[in-house]
Amino acid sequence: MPVSSLFFDLDHTLWDYDTNSARTLRQLHQKFYLQERAVDIDNLIRVFHQVNTHLWDLTDRNLLSRDAIRTERFHRVLTALGIDNFRFSLELSEYYLAELPRQSELMGGARQLLEALQGRFTLVVITNGFDEIQGTKIESAGIGHFFADVVTSERAGDKKPSARIFDYALNRNSLLREEVVMVGDNLLTDIAGAANAGIRSVYFNPQRSGTPHGATYEINHLDELMPILSGLN
Numbered sequence: 001m002p003v004s005s006l007f008f009d010l011d012h013t014l015w016d017y018d019t020n021s022a023r024t025l026r027q028l029h030q031k032f033y034l035q036e037r038a039v040d041i042d043n044l045i046r047v048f049h050q051v052n053t054h055l056w057d058l059t060d061r062n063l064l065s066r067d068a069i070r071t072e073r074f075h076r077v078l079t080a081l082g083i084d085n086f087r088f089s090l091e092l093s094e095y096y097l098a099e100l101p102r103q104s105e106l107m108g109g110a111r112q113l114l115e116a117l118q119g120r121f122t123l124v125v126i127t128n129g130f131d132e133i134q135g136t137k138i139e140s141a142g143i144g145h146f147f148a149d150v151v152t153s154e155r156a157g158d159k160k161p162s163a164r165i166f167d168y169a170l171n172r173n174s175l176l177r178e179e180v181v182m183v184g185d186n187l188l189t190d191i192a193g194a195a196n197a198g199i200r201s202v203y204f205n206p207q208r209s210g211t212p213h214g215a216t217y218e219i220n221h222l223d224e225l226m227p228i229l230s231g232l233n
């Protein structure tokens, strides 16, 4: 069956999480005078990336709650940087959570891709996250008008890789699973999730890391998606 709809993951697929996070951390580093606490900005970005990736991986595997990320993330980062102050870590966490979604950088080629797909495919965001935060990111990046629907795990009541969030998105948009392709950067949540729901997938792998286990297709840049879709339709 031809493809009529694309499900897009948001973070690291369309919205450039790493760049936006680094910008937020630079703001935070200034705002909270971390230089005066002997915290180097590049070190902060590096340690945060390590801790954040680890905690999100645990969350994806249901070994940690999302709320725990909010309280644990900066505590672990500060501890690793030699500052043991839980109360201060909560202040940083609150600031980061408020400022991060206001950043607007997209992955290379994302806007051009959405413009090319617009009108030809029904575009849906399907993301593990909170309505308000993910909604703010989409609004900040100015891409909301491209999408027929934004499905968050908060709204669907289940998160990727559960088939239920994909089924929820299919039902809401009156789509058959055979006419949809999921595009995402995470092999567990996006690719295994799509497979769980019987949906074809494109593994977006800009770092060229690992093997595209379970993915129908693999791309290293977003501009490689259109030729695949043309081949299918």
Ligand SMILES: [Mg+2]
Pocket: 009, 010, 011, 012, 013, 184, 185, 186
């Ligand atoms: Mg992602």
